[in-house]
Amino acid sequence: xxxxxxxKATFQAFWYILPLFIIIGVFNIYPIIKSFAxxxxxxxxxxxxxxxxxxxTNFETLVSDEEFAEALMNTxxxxxxxxxxxxxxxxxxxxxxxNIKRLKPIFQSIYFLPFVTSTVAISIxxxxxxxxxxxxxxxxxSLFGIDTINWLxxxxxxxxxxxxxxIWKSLGFNILLFLVGLNNIGKTYxxxxxxxxxxxxxxxxxxxxxxxxxxxxxxxxxxxxNNFKVFDEIYALFNGQPGPSNxxxxxxxxxxxxxxxxxxxxxxxxSGIVLFLIIFVITIVQIWFNKRFVHYR
Amino acid sequence: MNKKFLLxxxxxxxxxxxxxxxxxxxxxxxxxxxxxxDEAVETTxxxxxxEASGDKTTVTFWHAMNGPHQEAITELTNNFxxxxxxxxxxxxxxxxxxxxxxxIMASGVSDDLPTLAQATASxxxxxxxxxxxxxxxxxxxxxxxxxxxxxxxxxGFLEGVSYQDQMMAVPFAKSVRIMYVNDDILEEYDAxxxxxxEDIQALGEEMQAAGDDRFALGLEAGVEMELExxxxxxxxxxxxxxxxxxxxxxxxxxxxxxxxxxxxxxGWARTAGxxxxxxxxxxxGDVALYLGSSAGLSHVxxxxxxxxxxxxTAELPVYGGGEPLTLLAGNDLTVFSSATDEEQEGAAxxxxxxxxxxxxxxxxxxxxxxxxxxxxxNTEVYQTYLEENPNAAAAAAETEYAIASPMFAGxxxxxxxxxxxxxxxxxDGAEVTETMQNLQEETTQIxxxxx
Numbered sequence: 001x002x003x004x005x006x007x008k009a010t011f012q013a014f015w016y017i018l019p020l021f022i023i024i025g026v027f028n029i030y031p032i033i034k035s036f037a038x039x040x041x042x043x044x045x046x047x048x049x050x051x052x053x054x055x056x057t058n059f060e061t062l063v064s065d066e067e068f069a070e071a072l073m074n075t076x077x078x079x080x081x082x083x084x085x086x087x088x089x090x091x092x093x094x095x096x097x098x099n100i101k102r103l104k105p106i107f108q109s110i111y112f113l114p115f116v117t118s119t120v121a122i123s124i125x126x127x128x129x130x131x132x133x134x135x136x137x138x139x140x141x142s143l144f145g146i147d148t149i150n151w152l153x154x155x156x157x158x159x160x161x162x163x164x165x166x167i168w169k170s171l172g173f174n175i176l177l178f179l180v181g182l183n184n185i186g187k188t189y190x191x192x193x194x195x196x197x198x199x200x201x202x203x204x205x206x207x208x209x210x211x212x213x214x215x216x217x218x219x220x221x222x223x224x225x226n227n228f229k230v231f232d233e234i235y236a237l238f239n240g241q242p243g244p245s246n247x248x249x250x251x252x253x254x255x256x257x258x259x260x261x262x263x264x265x266x267x268x269x270x271s272g273i274v275l276f277l278i279i280f281v282i283t284i285v286q287i288w289f290n291k292r293f294v295h296y297r
Numbered sequence: 298m299n300k301k302f303l304l305x306x307x308x309x310x311x312x313x314x315x316x317x318x319x320x321x322x323x324x325x326x327x328x329x330x331x332x333x334x335d336e337a338v339e340t341t342x343x344x345x346x347x348e349a350s351g352d353k354t355t356v357t358f359w360h361a362m363n364g365p366h367q368e369a370i371t372e373l374t375n376n377f378x379x380x381x382x383x384x385x386x387x388x389x390x391x392x393x394x395x396x397x398x399x400x401i402m403a404s405g406v407s408d409d410l411p412t413l414a415q416a417t418a419s420x421x422x423x424x425x426x427x428x429x430x431x432x433x434x435x436x437x438x439x440x441x442x443x444x445x446x447x448x449x450x451x452x453g454f455l456e457g458v459s460y461q462d463q464m465m466a467v468p469f470a471k472s473v474r475i476m477y478v479n480d481d482i483l484e485e486y487d488a489x490x491x492x493x494x495e496d497i498q499a500l501g502e503e504m505q506a507a508g509d510d511r512f513a514l515g516l517e518a519g520v521e522m523e524l525e526x527x528x529x530x531x532x533x534x535x536x537x538x539x540x541x542x543x544x545x546x547x548x549x550x551x552x553x554x555x556x557x558x559x560x561x562x563x564g565w566a567r568t569a570g571x572x573x574x575x576x577x578x579x580x581x582g583d584v585a586l587y588l589g590s591s592a593g594l595s596h597v598x599x600x601x602x603x604x605x606x607x608x609x610t611a612e613l614p615v616y617g618g619g620e621p622l623t624l625l626a627g628n629d630l631t632v633f634s635s636a637t638d639e640e641q642e643g644a645a646x647x648x649x650x651x652x653x654x655x656x657x658x659x660x661x662x663x664x665x666x667x668x669x670x671x672x673x674x675n676t677e678v679y680q681t682y683l684e685e686n687p688n689a690a691a692a693a694a695e696t697e698y699a700i701a702s703p704m705f706a707g708x709x710x711x712x713x714x715x716x717x718x719x720x721x722x723x724x725d726g727a728e729v730t731e732t733m734q735n736l737q738e739e740t741t742q743i744x745x746x747x748x
Contacts, residue, residue: 047405047427131571152571155724239518239573245720260399261709263423 039269058270090174115172123236155247181215356643357411369663384643432463457701466629472592501565515584527553531617546737591692707747
């Protein structure tokens with residue numbers, strides 16, 4: 001094994017990554033470049049490949065489209081609720097799971113199930129849970145004297161309905177990552193803290209959270225990126241509609257609609273780029289935050 | 298410096314890749330149905346490929362039929378292949394309608410289209426204006442399509458496949474709107490099967506007066522089909538065939554919308570809403586009358602059987618004392634321009650086969666669609682079938698006055714605007730006339746821009 005950085009070694013390494021690079025190139029990189037380009041085409045005919053011209057018309061359409069503003073707004077609301085709540089709940093569950101001795105694998109599997117189940121199947125079940133007449137959720141609420149909530153047909157409740165389902169669905173994966181992180185924290189830190197007289201809460205705040213920093217960072221980056229791309233949950237929960245009265249339209253839903261029902265390929269690509277830039281900027285901020293505040297051992 | 302640049306590049310790639318992939322499951326609605334459908338395809342596909350031999354011209358046929366519908370199409374295809382030695386049809390299921398459309402869009406770009414495919418009316422203008430599909434007038438006048446079959450197609454169905462005065466498709470899987478009737482509720486109130494929307498309102502008011510919390514009228518989640526039907530019965534043109542007139546915002550059209558709004562507000566009418574399709578609530582016995590597609594018969598049956606209600610079907614009621622009228626839905630067969638002349642001839646032969654009286658009748662019996670030719674309706678097998686299955690009779694009777702909405706480019710956009718207007722009225726409580734007038738303006742603009 002030679003460790004020197006020579007051109008020859010680089011060239012050899014190139015052969016190893018070539019197969020994967022071809023796959024990524026064909027299925028990811030080329031489409032990305034192409035869709036970037038498409039965002040700047042005017043009057044693009046996708047079948048003949050004719051381009052009417054180049055310019056920023058698609059972005060101008062986006063800026064003046066109220067529906068896009070609504071989609072952006074909804075997406076932000078979704079991310080702002082789903083990400084932190086999901087992370088906090090997942091962390092809590094992971095710590096509880098980590099403390100039980102028996103049956104841990106069983107509980108772990110149960111919590112992980114939603115993650116491996118298809119979103120469509122989950123949505124069908126949740127559609128019943130949310131049903132105004134026959135739904136379990138409204139039944140439970142009625143026991144507390146709360147009036148029926150039209151989760152799926154009232155525009156004010158549609159977004160909360162989607163958010164609750166998304167949090168539940170994302171728990172499993174986050175719990176798994178947190179469990180791995182928790183297992184990596186040496187028992188000696190807790191022993192030392194106990195000797196110093198720290199109670200459970202103090203141990204959590206001063207030992208667990210800082211040492212779990214890298215995991216929390218990883219989970220939050222993945223969650224934010226995934227949540228910005230929300231589409232399946234909305235599409236399936238509201239039966240192929242963006243919620244009652246367009247109330248849960250998200251950026252990806254907007255993109256889908258522009259591309260597949262309105263054949264407005266340029267505007268669809270442009271909205272994709274806007275979403276990419278938003279995710280990119282937020283990720284950079286997160287990385288900066290990570291460097292500044294997260295401790296690595 | 299260099300390191301930082303590399304780090305930045307890697308970060309960009311990381312975000313790109315994460316942001317770009319992972320949306321794989323988005324197209325799979327009704328996944329169960331599809332999954333079972335797909336399996337079946339593979340076997341038929343293999344089988345037909347093995348058979349395809351020597352000098353036969355292979356004709357590829359893409360469709361979006363699943364479950365029992367798919368079995369029927371497979372059987373018809375096999376029968377066709379056995380019937381002659383010139384062409385070999387290979388049928389391929391592409392999933393559901395939206396997946397089929399996506400496949401066609403993708404293969405249209407990569408020049409890899411099949412010979413023929415199922416198409417809904419909203420696709421045809423777009424495909425035609427991009428020259429993806431060929432006008433069929435000449436092809437059907439050729440040796441592989443019988444003139445009698447062409448002349449025998451139900452006139453309303455033919456109108457529905459013409460675009461800019463050319464025949465762009467052959468009608469195939471056609472459905473109409475019918476009324477599902479809960480006979481138990483009607484008997485309770487000693488009511489006749491309503492012939493008009495006024496009768497339905499009267500029934501609704503009677504049920505309300507009796508303190509009944511069931512609904513007299515149930516509509517699908519989107520009411521645009523019923524609304525257009527009622528408006529046209531009421532004398533509106535809606536969107537005229539030559540696209541010159543749009544009167545969605547005029548009184549003839551706003552009256553029925555107001556009727557629906559009043560019914561929902563009063564509590565005797567409802568839309569499917571959270572139930573997705575009205576077949577569910579109707580099957581549970583929650584509504585007396587359900588206006589829906591004749592192709593929904595197979596969805597109503599199991600639910601109704603489970604809850605034990607007795608039900609039947611009837612022709613659509615009429616609004617405002619006008620003439621009976623129903624709108625056609627479903628899909629047609631289109632032939633792609635990328636196919637060779639021989640393949641196109643094969644497609645013509647196959648379509649000719651599908652429209653033979655026995656075959657269109659058999660197809661209708663297996664699926665709940667209606668036969669597309671008069672001969673097909675009059676075949677002995679189909680008439681016997683109607684006698685044994687009186688629930689299918691309403692749809693067959695309606696073919697006499699079924700009409701098609703005109704096709705135009707931009708209909709996807711129009712439908713989105715329509716849905717938004719309907720939601721604004723039914724959910725947000727927007728004023729009917731004003732909203733419909735805005736919709737009229739928007740529709741006129743969409744038609745002008747795209748046609």
